[in-house]
Amino acid sequence: MKEYTLSDAVLVNRYIQGDEAALATLIERHKQRIYSFIFSKVFDRDISEDIFQDTFIKVIKTLKRGKYNEEGKFLPWVMRIAHNLVIDHFRKGNRMPKFEDNGEFSIFSVISDSDLNAEKQLIKEQVEEELRNLIQELPTDQREVLIMRMYKDMSFKEISDKTGVSINTALGRMRYALINLRKVIDKNNIVLTN
Structure with missing residues (x-):
């Protein structure tokens, strides 16, 4: 006691x-x-x-x-x-975790980078802002799935029901959204480490 x-x-x-x-x-x-x-x-x-x-x-x-x-x-x-x-x-x-909708969208949660230690990473506001802008540049269907999955914590089944596409299509859109984000990040030389 x-x-x-x-x-x-x-x-x-x-x-x-x-x-x-x-x-x-x-x-x-x-x-x-x-x-x-x-x-x-x-x-x-x-x-x-x-x-x-x-x-x-x-x-x-x-x-x-x-x-x-x-x-x-x-x-x-x-x-x-x-x-x-x-x-x-x-x-x-090599699977994606679910993230809470706490208003903070962190690209470090989405991009798997073995050199990145999430615990020690202090994310700069400016980089976060740039990345939020990049998400807005994704094709509408990809952006929609990414936001539903990451911000709203919806399952791919729920996304499929809401968007009227198959689960595989929703998964594909999520995959392409991440691939496109990585490409844009590389192209713009955005550095994700301190």
Whole structure:
């Protein structure tokens, strides 16, 4: 009971000193938030479970090696690990994650670039603005699918129903939208890294 009143930092230190129960308390305290975050990106319970487990395996390894130095910022640190594992999952499968409609459209979420570390990337307003303008230049059918998928988080089935085209056509339009964006980015020498 009293372990629940201890701060994350105290529990982390206790775990590092050999108190296994301290880690169990940390996991119990934050599991809902971390799992929900992972599930909101992958929409698959089994994959979410795997990524959740991998997240805490990484947490344990880092703590055991004495490499943890995020004093008082345990949850943001774990969320960053989970976020990176989600990105790794999509890179491996070469599939597109779903993104929340939070009004922020980030091209880094769409363009898979193995040299790009999304966690450390600070996106400049100017680049974002240029990219939003480039999206407007896409052919209407491609732009429409890209916006429905990325901004509105619609499934390809929903996009297919709304636009009156087959799911394969919707998928094709999304693919061409991304290809065209990449071409325009290359042509305009837009640099996506700092």
